[in-house]
Amino acid sequence: MKSIKETAGKIKRLEIQGATNVAVSAAKALAQDLLDAETPAEAARALDEGVRKLVSARDTEPMLRNGLKYVQSHVPRDWTDRDEFREAVERASAEIQGFFKESKTRIVEIGARRVRDGDTILTHCHSSAVTGTLVEAHNQGRRFRVIQTETRPKYQGRITARELVEAGIDTTMIVDSAARHFMKEIDFVVVGSDAITSEGNVINKIGTSQVALAASEARIPFYVVSTLLKFDPVTIRGRYEAIEERDTGEIWDAPPEGLKIRNPAFDVTRRDYIHGVITEEGVISPHSILEAVHRHYPWILE
Amino acid sequence: MKSIKETAGKIKRLEIQGATNVAVSAAKALAQDLLDAETPAEAARALDEGVRKLVSARDTEPMLRNGLKYVQSHVPRDWTDRDEFREAVERASAEIQGFFKESKTRIVEIGARRVRDGDTILTHCHSSAVTGTLVEAHNQGRRFRVIQTETRPKYQGRITARELVEAGIDTTMIVDSAARHFMKEIDFVVVGSDAITSEGNVINKIGTSQVALAASEARIPFYVVSTLLKFDPVTIRGRYEAIEERDTGEIWDAPPEGLKIRNPAFDVTRRDYIHGVITEEGVISPHSILEAVHRHYPWILE
Amino acid sequence: MKSIKETAGKIKRLEIQGATNVAVSAAKALAQDLLDAETPAEAARALDEGVRKLVSARDTEPMLRNGLKYVQSHVPRDWTDRDEFREAVERASAEIQGFFKESKTRIVEIGARRVRDGDTILTHCHSSAVTGTLVEAHNQGRRFRVIQTETRPKYQGRITARELVEAGIDTTMIVDSAARHFMKEIDFVVVGSDAITSEGNVINKIGTSQVALAASEARIPFYVVSTLLKFDPVTIRGRYEAIEERDTGEIWDAPPEGLKIRNPAFDVTRRDYIHGVITEEGVISPHSILEAVHRHYPWILE
Amino acid sequence: MKSIKETAGKIKRLEIQGATNVAVSAAKALAQDLLDAETPAEAARALDEGVRKLVSARDTEPMLRNGLKYVQSHVPRDWTDRDEFREAVERASAEIQGFFKESKTRIVEIGARRVRDGDTILTHCHSSAVTGTLVEAHNQGRRFRVIQTETRPKYQGRITARELVEAGIDTTMIVDSAARHFMKEIDFVVVGSDAITSEGNVINKIGTSQVALAASEARIPFYVVSTLLKFDPVTIRGRYEAIEERDTGEIWDAPPEGLKIRNPAFDVTRRDYIHGVITEEGVISPHSILEAVHRHYPWILE
C-alpha cells in the first residue's frame, strides 16, 4: 500500500491538484499496489482499504471516486493466475485513464466550436477544460476577448490569466464583485465544474452561482464544460453533495478577535441557470446529464 | 484660497474619506476662505474657483457638490457690509453642516428600528450610516447577527468588521462571491449609498448590485440607508452618473505583462431591487426619493 | 369615560367590526366623553386615556389611530369657554366622520368605473369597499362575474358571497387554494386593505399576498381599494407593521395533543404586485400613496 | 366478476382510499376473478369488462390503470391448461404488487436522506409517501420541524398532522392561505403526486401549484415524492390529464341560493417549479421522468 499512502498524502497536502490529476494519480496508485499483491486476500485488502484511503484524501471529488470504482469493479476478486490478475489490473487502469484523457480531448474540441470571432467571454476561477477550450479556439485562428474574475480567496483567476495571456488571448481581469457590472459586454459565460448532481445541478467554485444568476438576469448564455465522469452517483440516492469549508486564514490572516469567518469552497448552480453542458457526448442540456451517463458510463450508476 | 487648496489636496489624496467627512470639510474650507475675502469680487472668485477646485477633487460625490451649492446660493454676491457678509457665510456653513449632522442622526434612529431580535443582516462594503444603525440597534439591546463581505479590492469590509466586533455585535466575514450562498440565512440586506439618481437608482460600491440581485432572487428585503443629500441633480437633467475607475494596482500589483485590468469603483442598483430607502424623511420607496428631495431640500433641484 | 369604555369593550369583543365601523365608533365615543368633560383637566384626561384605551382595543388598525389622532389634535387643550370647546369637539368629530364617509363614497364611485361588461373579477376575504364597488357597478347596469375565496379560517368569503348574491351578481365560491387554478379566467383581482405602509405595501387578510403572487405570475392586474386614511404613519418612522396572531381554535378546535398551530391574521403584499390602488385621490400607483397622504391628510404625517 | 364488482364499489364509495391501496385492491380483485374463469372466453370477458369497471370507479388514477394494464398484458388470452393460466395470473398479480411495494420502500429510503437536522419542511395535503419519508428520517434520529397546511376542503392536512405528531415529529398546522407567509422559514417543500405527465408536470391536490409558486418565488427547493408508476401514458399521446370536480357540499353545505361553487380536486404543477422528483430510480429532474419510465416500466409506454 506504499503508492496509495504516498499519493493520498500528496492529494491531502494539495501537492496533486486539479480534478483530473487527482483522479489519474489515485487510479495509478491503486493499480500499482494491486500489481504488488501476491494473493487474492492481499489484493482485496489493498483494493478496499486503498479506495477508502484515497477517497478520504479529498472527499468532494466524484471523479476520483468514479475512477477508483471503475478499477474496483473491473478487477477480479477470485483469481489463481497472478499474471492474468495483473493483466486485468493494468487493463482497468489503462481504461479509466483513457476515459479521463479522451473525454478532455473531446470536450475541448467541441467547446472550441462555440467560440466565435469577436466574442467576449466571461469565466470564473480556473478550469483546465475552460482554458484548454479557449486556447484551442485561439489556435484555430479565432480572435476574441476573455474577461475573468480574480476568484477570491485563492486568486485562481490569476492562473487563468497567466495561461490565457501566454497563449496570446486578449484577457481582462476584474474583481468577483464586478461580474454583473460587465455582463452587458459578455456574449457567453463558460466555467468548469467539480461535480454534477442527478438533478442536473453543477457544483463549482464559490461565486459560480452568482455569476450564473447575473448571466441569467441579462439572458446571457451560461455554459459548463465538464466530463460526465464528474457525475456524482450519491446524489441520485438522495444524498446532498457536501460543500467543503476551507481554512479561514485564506480570507483574512489576522482578523480582529471575535470575528467569525466562513469559507465555503463551492456553491451550487441549479440547472435552470445553465444553457448547456459541454461534455464528451456534445453540447447538451443539464437535464440530459443523467441519460448521457447511462449511455457512456453505466457502471457509475450501478 | 488657502483652506480650499489644502482641503482639496487632502480629499484627492484620500486623507479625508467618507462622503460626509468630505462634504463637511469642503463646506468648511469654502466658508473659511470666504471669511477672509475683503471685497465682493474677491469673495466671488473664492466662491466660483473654490467650488470648482473642491468639486474636481472628487467628482463623483453629489453630497460634496450639494453642500457647496448650498453655501454658494445662500451667500450674497453683492455686499457692502463685510460683517453682514461674514455672518451670512457662517450661517450658510452652519446650516449645511447641520443638515449633514441631523440627517445622519435621524436615519440611524429610524434604521435601528428595522433591526429585530434574532435577525441575520447582510451588508457589503463600509458605510458609517449602516454601522451607526447597527450599533444603535445593538445599544438599544437587540441581539442579532451580521454577515459582511470583505469587499475587494480595498477590503472595506474589514473596517465594517472591526467597528461591529468592537461594538460587541456577532459578526461573520465572507468573500464577496459567497453572498448568494448565504442568502438563505439572511433576514434583510442593508447598504449605504454614494449617490441616488432621479430615476430612484442607487450608486454604491462595486458588487452592491450583485448582492441586490441575489437578495431579489430570494425575495429578501434590500434596504439602503442614505441621506437625501446624496441625490444627484445632474441625473434629472439627463446626465449619467459617472462611474469612477480606480488604479488597477488595487487588484493585482504585479500582473503578467499584457494582462488588462478593469477596476470600476461603483455600480448601479436599480430601484426595482430596493425594498426601501431609509432617509431623514423615514423609510420610503426609492420611487419617492425625488418627492422627498422636493420636500426637504428644494434648493438641490434649482 | 363611559362611552369610551363601552366602545372599547365592543371593539375588543368584535361586536363592532370592519375598519370604518371601528374608527367611526371610536371617534364618536371619544367625542361623546369629551363633551361631558367639565374642565380642561378632565378633558385632557379623557383625551389621553381615551385614545390609549381605544387604540389598545385593536392595535393593528391605523384608521382607528388616525381618526383618534385627528380629534386629539383638533381639540383645544386650554379653554375657558366650555361651549366653544364643545363646539370644537363636535366639529372635529364631524370632520373626521366626514372624511371616513366621503372617502368611501369616492373610492366606490371610482372603483366601479374599472368594472367592464363581461369581466370576471377575483376577490379574497370581505371588504365593504370591494363589495360596495362591485354592487355600484352592477347597479349601473354592467354585467360581470365574481369569483371569491371562502377565506379560511373565519370564512369571511361567505359574507362577501351573501352580499353579492343578494345584489344579483353572478358569484362563484372557491377554496383559497384554488385561486391560482382559476387565474386564467380572471380579468382583474380586487381586494381591500387593513393598512398601507410608507414603502407602498398593503397589509390585508392572510392569503392576499398569495393571490397577488398568482395574479402577478399570470400578469393579471391586481387592485387594492383603500382610503388613504389606512396609511400607517409608524411605518415611515421605521417600525414594522405588526401582524396579529389570532386564536388557534379558529383553525382546529380539537387538535391532537402536541400539534402546534399558527394563525396570523394578515400578510404583506409588496407594492411590486399591485397594479393600482383605488383611493379618494383616484387610481394611483402604490408608490404614490405617501404623496397622496401628504396632499390629502398631511396631519397623519405630523 | 364478484371480486371486481365488490372492489369497484368500495373504490367508488371511497371505502378504499390512497393511490396505492386503490391500485393494489383492483389488481387483486381482477386476479381473483380471473382465477375463477374456466374458459379462455370467460377469462377474456372478465379481463376486459373487469378492467373497464375498475378503471371507471376512479378515472383519474394512472397507477390504478397502469396496474391493471400490467395484469392484462401479462396474462395469456389463448390457453388450454387452466393451471398454467392460473399460475400466469398469480405471477402477474404478485409482480405488480411487488412493484407497488418495492417502489414505496425505495422512495421512502431515498427521500429520508434529503432531511437534515434542523430543517423546516413544508408539506400540503396528505401523502403516505411523504409521511413515510418524514417518519423514516425521524426514526433514523434526525430532528426537524414540519409545517403542514390544513388542506381545504377535506382537511387531509389533519391526517398528516396526526401521523407526524404520533411519530413524535415537531409539527405545526397553518391554513392553506398562509403558506407564502411562512415560506421564509422553510428549507424545502415536499409533496406527493396523483399523476405525472409526459411533459414532466405533476398533478396533485388543489393548492399544490400555489405552494410551488410561493416556493419558487423565494427559491426554496420543491420536491415531489412519487413512484414512476404514477406516470400517465395517455398524456404522451396528446390527451390532457382530467381534473376531477368534486361535490360542492365539501366547501359549503348550506350556501345562499344562487351562489355557484367550484370544487376541482387537483391542480397542475409545471416541471419548472419542481427541483427534483424522488422516485424509485432516485432523485431526478422532472424532465427525466419519461426516460426513467422507459428504463423501469417500459410496458407502461406500450
Place this chain on the structure above:
Amino acid sequence: MKSIKETAGKIKRLEIQGATNVAVSAAKALAQDLLDAETPAEAARALDEGVRKLVSARDTEPMLRNGLKYVQSHVPRDWTDRDEFREAVERASAEIQGFFKESKTRIVEIGARRVRDGDTILTHCHSSAVTGTLVEAHNQGRRFRVIQTETRPKYQGRITARELVEAGIDTTMIVDSAARHFMKEIDFVVVGSDAITSEGNVINKIGTSQVALAASEARIPFYVVSTLLKFDPVTIRGRYEAIEERDTGEIWDAPPEGLKIRNPAFDVTRRDYIHGVITEEGVISPHSILEAVHRHYPWILE
C-alpha cells in the same frame, strides 16, 4: 365656429397629424372662433360646442383635450369688455402653445444627453420627440447607431428612417418581429407616447409593449420621451384609456372571405417595464409622473 369645424375636419381626415400638431391646431382654432364671438353667450357656445367637436375629432388624444381644457378654464365666461375678453383668449391660446413648444424643446435637450458615443439605440414607430432627441445628439457631435422597426401596419418606421438617414445618422431597419433577435446589440430603447395614465403606464403604438418586454427580459434600459401634457386625467378617475381600433384594410386589403382582422392602434406598456420617462421636469421614474403633473400643470388634475 368656422375655424373649429374646418380644423376638426382636418384632424378627422388625418390631414393634421402628430399629437403636438393636432393639439396646437385645435387650440388655435378654438381661440380663433372665440375671438369672433360678440357676446358672452356666443362665446360660451363656441367654447362648449367647440371643445366637444374638436375632442370628438380624435378621442384618444389627451394632449388635445388638455390643451382645450386650458383655454376653456382660462377664458372668462362673464365679460362686458370684448377687448379684455379677446386679450384673455389670446393670452390663454399663447400660453398653451408656449407649453407645447417649450416642453418639446426641453425634453429634446434632456433626452439628447442620454445618447453616448458608440451607443446602439432601438426605436419603434415614429415620434418627433424621439427623432428630435436623436438628431440633437447627432448635431452635438455624438456618433451612434439606430435600429428601428418598420412598424406595421402603417410603416411609420419609414418616416423615422427617412428623418434619421437625412440627418446623417447610421440607421438600420428591421421587421417588428425581429426586435428581440437584435436586443443583444442594443444599449437602450427609446419610444414616444400617446398617453400616460395615473398608474404610470404608457399608451403608445401597437407593439411598443412587446419591445418593452423583450428589453426587460434582457435588462436593456427602456425610455419614453413624453411631455407631461400627455397625462390623461380621466384615468385617475377610474376610466380605462380607450384603445382605438383602425380600419382592417390597413392590414390586408383583399383578405379571403370569412377571415376576421383585428387592428388595435395602441397597446399599454406598464410602468414596471419603463426605466425612465424623459419629460420637461427631467428624467424621472414613471411612478413620479403624477407628482410631476401636480407640480407643472396642476390644472390638468382639476
Place this chain on the structure above:
Amino acid sequence: MKSIKETAGKIKRLEIQGATNVAVSAAKALAQDLLDAETPAEAARALDEGVRKLVSARDTEPMLRNGLKYVQSHVPRDWTDRDEFREAVERASAEIQGFFKESKTRIVEIGARRVRDGDTILTHCHSSAVTGTLVEAHNQGRRFRVIQTETRPKYQGRITARELVEAGIDTTMIVDSAARHFMKEIDFVVVGSDAITSEGNVINKIGTSQVALAASEARIPFYVVSTLLKFDPVTIRGRYEAIEERDTGEIWDAPPEGLKIRNPAFDVTRRDYIHGVITEEGVISPHSILEAVHRHYPWILE
C-alpha cells in the same frame, strides 16, 4: 446526376418549398440518379457529389440533411450485383420517405388531441404540421378560434389564413406586433419548427421567440409541433445553428439611400419557453428531444 441537378435548382429557386417537400424531393432525386449508376464508382460519385449539391441548395434544413444521410448510409458502397444495389437504393428511399410521411401523420393525430372546444389558439407564420393539426381537430368536430399573425416580411400568415378559413375554422389575423396585446385571450400557442438543437432549443421563423416570450410572461402554454427528423446533429458537436439572412427587398423595395436593412429569416426560442414539443413520440418536454432521437432515429446521431 440529372435529377439531382434539376431538383437542387428547383430548391434554390424556391420552386420546391416546405421542409418536408424539400427533403422528400431531394431523397427521391438522389435515389433516382443512384439507380442510373452502372458501377460502384459511378454510384459513389453520385452519392457524394449529389449529397453535397443538394445540401448546398438550402443549407439550413436539417431534415434535408438527415434524409440524404439516411440514404447515404443505407446504400452499399461495394457491390457487384446491380440489381441488389438498386433494390437497396429503392428500399432506403422508400424508408426515409416513410419516416417523413408517418411522422407527419402521427404528430397531426397527437396534436389534434390538444385542441379543446372553446379554445383560442395563437399561431405565427405558416407550418403544414400546425394547420394539419388544427384542421384535423376541426374535422373531428371540435370548435375553436385561431388568431394568427401576418408574419412579415413574406406574409406567410396569409397562407395559414387561407387554409384555415377554407377548412371552416374561425380565424382572425393580426399584425406581428399585436401578439402580446391579444395574449390574454389565448389558451395556447402552437408553432412549427425549422430545426431543433441538442440543447432543446427551436429554430423557427423570425418573431417566434418574441411570441414565446409574451406567452411565457402570461403563463400561456407554448407548443411546438415538429418531427424529430428536424433535430440538427451538428449542434451536439458544438456548432451553432446558422441563421439565414434574406434579401432586404423583402422588407422595403425602395428604401432611402443610406438606410441599412437587416432581414434574418429565423430566431431561436430557448427550451425554457416551450411547454411541450408534439413529436411522433408524443407530447414531450423539449429537454427530452435528444433522448427521443436516440430512440427513434439513432442514425441521425452517428
